[in-house]
Amino acid sequence: MKENLEKLSIGVDIGGTKVLGGVVDSQGKILTTHRKDTPKQGGEALTQTIADVINELTQQYKVEGVGISAAGFVSSDRKTMLATPNISGWNGINLENEISIRVGLPVVIENDANAAAWGESRYGAGRGQSQMMMLTIGTGIGGGIVVDGALHRGAYGIAAEFGHLRVVPEGHLCGCGARGCFEQYASGNALMRHAREAISAAPDAAHNLLARGNGSIEGLTGKHITEAAREGDMVALAAFNTTAQWLGAGIASLSVLLDPACVVIGGGVIDAGEILLAPTRAAVERYMPFQGKHPSPQIVAAELGNDAGVVGAADLARN
Numbered sequence: 001m002k003e004n005l006e007k008l009s010i011g012v013d014i015g016g017t018k019v020l021g022g023v024v025d026s027q028g029k030i031l032t033t034h035r036k037d038t039p040k041q042g043g044e045a046l047t048q049t050i051a052d053v054i055n056e057l058t059q060q061y062k063v064e065g066v067g068i069s070a071a072g073f074v075s076s077d078r079k080t081m082l083a084t085p086n087i088s089g090w091n092g093i094n095l096e097n098e099i100s101i102r103v104g105l106p107v108v109i110e111n112d113a114n115a116a117a118w119g120e121s122r123y124g125a126g127r128g129q130s131q132m133m134m135l136t137i138g139t140g141i142g143g144g145i146v147v148d149g150a151l152h153r154g155a156y157g158i159a160a161e162f163g164h165l166r167v168v169p170e171g172h173l174c175g176c177g178a179r180g181c182f183e184q185y186a187s188g189n190a191l192m193r194h195a196r197e198a199i200s201a202a203p204d205a206a207h208n209l210l211a212r213g214n215g216s217i218e219g220l221t222g223k224h225i226t227e228a229a230r231e232g233d234m235v236a237l238a239a240f241n242t243t244a245q246w247l248g249a250g251i252a253s254l255s256v257l258l259d260p261a262c263v264v265i266g267g268g269v270i271d272a273g274e275i276l277l278a279p280t281r282a283a284v285e286r287y288m289p290f291q292g293k294h295p296s297p298q299i300v301a302a303e304l305g306n307d308a309g310v311v312g313a314a315d316l317a318r319n
C-alpha cells in the first residue's frame with residue numbers, strides 16, 4: 001500500500017469496450033490505472049466489473065472516494081442512472097449505492113460528457129475559466145457546462161445535451177427520436193455525411209480521397225478524411241468546412257444562452273486540430289448575435305484526450 005500525503009481519489013470511465021479506472025492526485029495527475037473489458041450484457045455484470053477495477057486500485061493506494069463517468073442521464077443528486085440508452089440493464093438503478101456497498105467508499109456518479117468537461121475545466125484547456133462549455137464531438141455530440149466555476153447538472157440529467165438541439169426543422173432523423181438535431185449536422189458522423197455529399201458533388205476531384213477507402217465511399221473513415229485534409233485534399237477540406245459551419249453556428253446560438261468565455265472542443269474529431277477549429281472560429285464570428293458588440297468566446301482544443309473522464313470523475317469525488 002502506497003502512502004501519499006495528498007488527497008487521492010479514483011476516477012472510473014465506462015466505455016463501450018473497456019472500464020478504465022485511475023488513481024488521481026489533487027494536481028489531476030493519474031498515478032496508476034487498471035482496466036477490464038466492458039461486459040456486453042451490462043447490468044449486474046458491468047456493476048461488478050466496475051467494483052473489481054476499483055478494488056484492484058484500492059489495494060495499491062489509499063483513496064478518499066470514487067467518481068464514475070457513465071453515458072446516460074444521471075440524477076441531480078449524482079446517484080441514480082435515470083436512463084442509459086447505450087447500456088443494457090441499468091435503467092433506474094441506484095449505481096451510487098450498488099458500487100459503494102461493494103467498495104466501502106463514498107461514490108459519485110456523473111454523466112460522461114459532464115465529467116470530461118469538468119476535467120478540462122480543472123486541469124485541461126478550460127483551466128482558470130469560470131464560465132466555459134465543452135462539446136465532445138464523436139459519433140454524436142456530448143456537452144458539459146461550467147457556470148460560476150461549478151458543473152451545471154440541471155434537474156433531470158439532460159442539461160448540456162447540446163447534440164439534440166433542433167437546428168433544422170424536419171431535418172435528418174436522429175437516434176433520440178427527434179428530427180433535425182445538431183449532432184446530425186456537426187458530429188463525426190455528420191462529417192462523414194458531408195464528405196459523401198462533397199464526393200457526389202465533385203466526383204472527378206474525389207479520386208484521391210476515395211482511393212484511401214479502397215475506391216468506395218463505404219470504405220472511408222473519419223481518419224481517412226482527416227489525413228486527406230491534412231494533405232490539402234479539397235474534397236476532405238470541404239467536408240470539414242461544412243461541419244465547421246454548423247458547429248460555429250451552434251456555438252454562436254449557445255453563446256446567447258450561456259455566454260461562455262471559453263469553448264473546449266474534444267472527442268475524436270478534434271484530432272483534426274486547426275483544420276476544424278479555424279473554420280469553426282470564423283463561423284462563430286459570422287453567426288454570432290450582436291457581433292462586434294462583445295468579445296467572442298475562445299474556441300480551443302481539449303487537452304486531456306481520453307484521460308478527461310477519469311480525471312474529471314476523480315476530481316468530482318474530491319469536491
Ligand SMILES: [Zn+2]
Pocket residue numbers: 163164174175176177178181
Ligand atoms: Zn437528437
